[in-house]
Amino acid sequence: MTSVFDAATxxxxxxxxRYTAELSDGWLIGGGLNGGYLLATVARAVxxxxxxxxxxxxxxxxxxxxxxxxxxxxxxxxxRDGGTVATAAADLRQGDVGRISAxxxxxxLSRLSTGADDLHATAAPPDLPAPEDxxxxxxxxxxxxxxxxxxxxxxxRFHPDDIGWASGRPNGSGLMRAWFRLEDDRDPDPLSLLxxxxxxxxxxxxxGAMGWAPTIELTAHVRAVPAPGWLRVTHAxxxxxxxxxxxxxxxFDSTGRLVAQSRQxxxxxxxx
Amino acid sequence: MTSVFDAATxxxxxxxxRYTAELSDGWLIGGGLNGGYLLATVARAVxxxxxxxxxxxxxxxxxxxxxxxxxxxxxxxxxRDGGTVATAAADLRQGDVGRISAxxxxxxLSRLSTGADDLHATAAPPDLPAPEDxxxxxxxxxxxxxxxxxxxxxxxRFHPDDIGWASGRPNGSGLMRAWFRLEDDRDPDPLSLLxxxxxxxxxxxxxGAMGWAPTIELTAHVRAVPAPGWLRVTHAxxxxxxxxxxxxxxxFDSTGRLVAQSRQxxxxxxxx
Numbered sequence: 052m053t054s055v056f057d058a059a060t061x062x063x064x065x066x067x068x069r070y071t072a073e074l075s076d077g078w079l080i081g082g083g084l085n086g087g088y089l090l091a092t093v094a095r096a097v098x099x100x101x102x103x104x105x106x107x108x109x110x111x112x113x114x115x116x117x118x119x120x121x122x123x124x125x126x127x128x129x130x131r132d133g134g135t136v137a138t139a140a141a142d143l144r145q146g147d148v149g150r151i152s153a154x155x156x157x158x159x160l161s162r163l164s165t166g167a168d169d170l171h172a173t174a175a176p177p178d179l180p181a182p183e184d185x186x187x188x189x190x191x192x193x194x195x196x197x198x199x200x201x202x203x204x205x206x207x208r209f210h211p212d213d214i215g216w217a218s219g220r221p222n223g224s225g226l227m228r229a230w231f232r233l234e235d236d237r238d239p240d241p242l243s244l245l246x247x248x249x250x251x252x253x254x255x256x257x258x259g260a261m262g263w264a265p266t267i268e269l270t271a272h273v274r275a276v277p278a279p280g281w282l283r284v285t286h287a288x289x290x291x292x293x294x295x296x297x298x299x300x301x302x303f304d305s306t307g308r309l310v311a312q313s314r315q316x317x318x319x320x321x322x323x
Numbered sequence: 324m325t326s327v328f329d330a331a332t333x334x335x336x337x338x339x340x341r342y343t344a345e346l347s348d349g350w351l352i353g354g355g356l357n358g359g360y361l362l363a364t365v366a367r368a369v370x371x372x373x374x375x376x377x378x379x380x381x382x383x384x385x386x387x388x389x390x391x392x393x394x395x396x397x398x399x400x401x402x403r404d405g406g407t408v409a410t411a412a413a414d415l416r417q418g419d420v421g422r423i424s425a426x427x428x429x430x431x432l433s434r435l436s437t438g439a440d441d442l443h444a445t446a447a448p449p450d451l452p453a454p455e456d457x458x459x460x461x462x463x464x465x466x467x468x469x470x471x472x473x474x475x476x477x478x479x480r481f482h483p484d485d486i487g488w489a490s491g492r493p494n495g496s497g498l499m500r501a502w503f504r505l506e507d508d509r510d511p512d513p514l515s516l517l518x519x520x521x522x523x524x525x526x527x528x529x530x531g532a533m534g535w536a537p538t539i540e541l542t543a544h545v546r547a548v549p550a551p552g553w554l555r556v557t558h559a560x561x562x563x564x565x566x567x568x569x570x571x572x573x574x575f576d577s578t579g580r581l582v583a584q585s586r587q588x589x590x591x592x593x594x595x
Contacts, residue, residue, distance in 0.1 A: 109539055115403045136539065152410065156540055156588075270383055293435035309562045312562075312569065314542070
């Protein structure tokens with residue numbers, strides 16, 4: 052049985068390196084479709100265009116305009132393919148309107164991430180109470196986002212210390228920590244990790260700045276094939292200036308290994 | 324008088340959104356020209372193509388092959404231009420060989436970075452002794468890189484605790500901190516910050532992994548127009564796995580403000 056995520060990010064080939072997708076209204080948030088959902092859709096098209104290199108090692112997306120549910124087209128141009136990695140450019144459009152332009156370098160994590168030549172890994176998962184002792188996103192919906200279909204896609208369990216914003220008491224920490232899994236318990240893989248990297252609410256919520264924070268640019272690195280089970284996710288920001296903020300996301304798998312990281316530059320939230 | 328940096332990154336228009344550059348042999352390191360130098364050259368061409376939006380807010384570069392001194396061409400395609408930001412794609416080639424493909428979103432930092440709507444900034448400059456009490460790059464050249472012309476471009480003063488690698492005693496910290504300025508005291512600006520983000524030695528040196536670390540992808544965010552004077556720069560990495568590592572760089576200006584940050588995914592160093 053196909054998971055909701057896999058069905059929603061499916062792409063259909065239409066000629067060489069050209070794909071169509073049907074963007075689902077199940078991933079609406081704020082002013083459009085979730086950026087991570089769109090990134091995963093683009094990444095699936097790039098994977099189709101790069102046989103033998105299934106995994107996004109690094110993908111950089113610049114968001115041009117808000118995507119809407121419905122038909123979309125992804126054009127992929129292979130820029131380099133040789134050795135252990137390949138690089139491609141991908142553009143997602145709806146009609147004549149560009150939504151996302153991305154550059155992506157792919158490889159095979161099953162061959163790269165042996166850990167054999169690991170030199171160092173100080174990255175550690177966030178300290179989180181057990182999922183049953185955390186706060187579910189089902190009961191932590193900020194005012195104005197009750198109707199966001201995106202919230203039904205995930206099972207998120209927030210650290211109780213990080214969720215004051217949901218009840219009008221933001222803690223000002225600039226840090227958000229949560230357990231994460233997909234609604235139908237689909238286990239994570241390198242493609243779904245791209246979704247996870249933009250799934251939590253904007254870290255600006257912890258400063259009481261609620262509402263949708265449009266992404267300008269997001270670059271994701273997938274560092275290893277994730278183990279099955281719950282993921283642990285952190286969002287953090289250290290500088291909000293000039294109406295922009297950076298959001299660093301880290302995703303750790305059930306073994307505690309850092310499997311994906313991202314940084315995005317986004318606009319401070321607009322009132323919902 | 325034109326600074327060495329400005330002369331070396333100059334671009335000449337050759338038709339609409341097409342530019343030529345003469346890549347200087349003064350920026351050689353390891354297997355090719357320094358990635359930050361190349362990024363700044365690409366960024367200068369993008370600036371030429373986006374009038375009224377002089378500053379790279381976010382630029383994502385995927386490195387396709389090592390660049391050589393000599394003629395290069397930069398083609399820029401404007402993907403979106405309207406409102407306060409514009410996004411373009413840029414490709415740097417030498418002959419028929421692609422060297423770098425980039426996506427860049429530009430704006431006007433002098434209008435954005437008023438600080439008026441700053442909500443939060445916990446990012447703080449590294450703790451460094453005075454420049455005269457730090458270790459100059461003139462006396463901290465790792466074996467095999469003595470001939471790197473790049474080292475003549477910068478005045479870097481490393482934290483004494485972070486420089487053991489230069490004498491065969493790497494401290495294993497995964498952290499490198501230094502003062503930075505250009506050789507001819509050219510004051511920093513948003514364009515030169517792109518160079519600074521890839522100027523220090525790879526943080527892998529602190530683990531005794533010496534040699535050139537080829538960049539796969541580097542994304543830079545310029546967060547503010549830097550004040551004149553010395554910059555403070557940190558390089559850090561928390562996960563080295565599968566032959567790859569991430570390197571986070573932060574640049575603080577003389578007022579202690581975070582003015583630029585980057586993350587790159589690079590290959591573990593090859594023996595020099």
